[in-house]
Amino acid sequence: MSVSLGNRSWAVGGLLVVAGLVGLASAAVKASHVAAAQAATQAATQTASPSAVQMVPGGAGRVAAKPGEKGATYYWLESRVRRVTTRFADAVTVAERATDGDLQTRITDVSGNELGRLRVDRIDDAKHVVQYMTAKGESLQALGQAGTKPTLDWANQQAYQLWRDGVKPGAPLEWQGTVMRPRRSPAHRVEDDVLRLEVEWQGGLTATAERRTVGDRTDIIPGRVLRGPVVITRLTRDGVSIGVANWFPKERVFVWNLKGLTSGYLDAEILKPVGGWTFEPDIFWVSLQTLAFHDFKTQIDERGLVAERRPGLVEKLAGLIEPSVRADEPGCDGLHWLDGTIFRYCCDTHDLCYAKFGCTSYSWWQWWSSWQCDGCNLGVVYCFGGGHGIFSPYAG
Amino acid sequence: MRRATALAALGALTFVALHVLLMATWQTWFHGGDTLPPWFMNSARGLAVGAVVFAAVGLCVSARDRNPAVDTRFVSAAWLALGALVPMAAVLFTMRGGPGTLFPIAIAIGSGIVFVSAAAGGCLGWAFGRLLRRDS
Numbered sequence: 001m002s003v004s005l006g007n008r009s010w011a012v013g014g015l016l017v018v019a020g021l022v023g024l025a026s027a028a029v030k031a032s033h034v035a036a037a038q039a040a041t042q043a044a045t046q047t048a049s050p051s052a053v054q055m056v057p058g059g060a061g062r063v064a065a066k067p068g069e070k071g072a073t074y075y076w077l078e079s080r081v082r083r084v085t086t087r088f089a090d091a092v093t094v095a096e097r098a099t100d101g102d103l104q105t106r107i108t109d110v111s112g113n114e115l116g117r118l119r120v121d122r123i124d125d126a127k128h129v130v131q132y133m134t135a136k137g138e139s140l141q142a143l144g145q146a147g148t149k150p151t152l153d154w155a156n157q158q159a160y161q162l163w164r165d166g167v168k169p170g171a172p173l174e175w176q177g178t179v180m181r182p183r184r185s186p187a188h189r190v191e192d193d194v195l196r197l198e199v200e201w202q203g204g205l206t207a208t209a210e211r212r213t214v215g216d217r218t219d220i221i222p223g224r225v226l227r228g229p230v231v232i233t234r235l236t237r238d239g240v241s242i243g244v245a246n247w248f249p250k251e252r253v254f255v256w257n258l259k260g261l262t263s264g265y266l267d268a269e270i271l272k273p274v275g276g277w278t279f280e281p282d283i284f285w286v287s288l289q290t291l292a293f294h295d296f297k298t299q300i301d302e303r304g305l306v307a308e309r310r311p312g313l314v315e316k317l318a319g320l321i322e323p324s325v326r327a328d329e330p331g332c333d334g335l336h337w338l339d340g341t342i343f344r345y346c347c348d349t350h351d352l353c354y355a356k357f358g359c360t361s362y363s364w365w366q367w368w369s370s371w372q373c374d375g376c377n378l379g380v381v382y383c384f385g386g387g388h389g390i391f392s393p394y395a396g
Numbered sequence: 397m398r399r400a401t402a403l404a405a406l407g408a409l410t411f412v413a414l415h416v417l418l419m420a421t422w423q424t425w426f427h428g429g430d431t432l433p434p435w436f437m438n439s440a441r442g443l444a445v446g447a448v449v450f451a452a453v454g455l456c457v458s459a460r461d462r463n464p465a466v467d468t469r470f471v472s473a474a475w476l477a478l479g480a481l482v483p484m485a486a487v488l489f490t491m492r493g494g495p496g497t498l499f500p501i502a503i504a505i506g507s508g509i510v511f512v513s514a515a516a517g518g519c520l521g522w523a524f525g526r527l528l529r530r531d532s
Contacts, residue, residue, distance in 0.1 A: 218427045219427035222427070222432065222438060222439045222440065223439065223440035332498060333497050333498045333502070334435065334437060334488055334495060334496045334498055334499055335437050335438075335501070335502050335505060336432055336435075336437070336438040337437055337438065337439055337440040337442070337443050347498065350497060350498065354497055359497075360497075361494065361495060361496065361497055361499060364499070364500050380498065380501065384501060
């Protein structure tokens, strides 16, 4: 794919042809999925007419995003990031979002001398133009990769890669994954070069991620050994530490602890009901996910998005004697040695059931107060007894 | 009846001693961290230590039992578990974070573990006793 200004029309034409072919291919794949889920005749009728509404049959599960890409929530969260600073061994890139949504990145060496700039001009939701300028004032302009959404983190990595490759105007470029590089460059994952990442959010929140390697750690998840490379993200508000999150790529475990808000972990086993890890988490995702946990949980606490049962007089009096009886922790309360086992599913399902119906620990003995809470408790007993749980958190 | 009361008291004392040990060594031996309070079922290692302690107590009780029938070891284990149940529930309800949303299951499983461990220790003591008697 050519990128110089002179060949731009060829690039646009080429892209349209490629986009057309990709569109035809994806339509064919989509049609085959629908056909598998529905009756063949019904699917044929619905795909034949372009104006027909494409139905998603009941029980077909969640409609996933494009494999290997993050979903809409990810990009919505990313749009709330103000600034991303990426530190490499030999350079620092700082990306900021302009008021019109365009992205601007400045590359400097470790001493602060400017090495280049990159600008992403968003044309519409699907198209954008990438402009790169070296410190000498040489510039090039290219159409962004079709169908991808540029993020601040991507802009930093792209700017760094173009500077590392010493790209000059007129040089033929090609896409290696999502990064533009000189044609026939040896394969290289620029994400692996990131030493440190600072993601600045609204409200003075900053997530700082670093790569480390740790020996055997058994204190993070009781009864489980975590070791090897780890991405450690520290969350601060106005410089004060408010939480930490770790991503262990080898074990594929994400652990977080945001003081007074939420703590827990996710692994492939826990994510099994939603298809496991459907994408490869990177250092930016770890930071964004940590910020998202903080944002969502703060909102839930403030707005009460989760149903809450109002206690009666007797319950309030009992609460004075034993206020801690309402406490709920992620995982198996009082049985955390089971957190890494198959029983974790029972406990998490029970917690979700409690949250959904506003139950508390009282629900165990005040069985007459809510049959829904009784259902949660019966469900967890059944689940512990070898069943798969009556309550499904993914339904209703 | 006096023997049953003594066994229940022994079970309660053993659990209290186990919990004191857990509190004192939670960070160093059990790697409990700050997020979880000291509690024998909050860590696999804590659970193992609890099981070993109650098995040892069951073995000692069994060694002092002159009755040749193995059934009495199970009865002793049941009294030990019943005694341990009282401080177990007290600790669960008063520890940081409260009893949690699964406390009846936690108490049931905890009691079961104490009973099985004490019974296993009791049976081991009974088997050793039989072997020794056969040799002599």
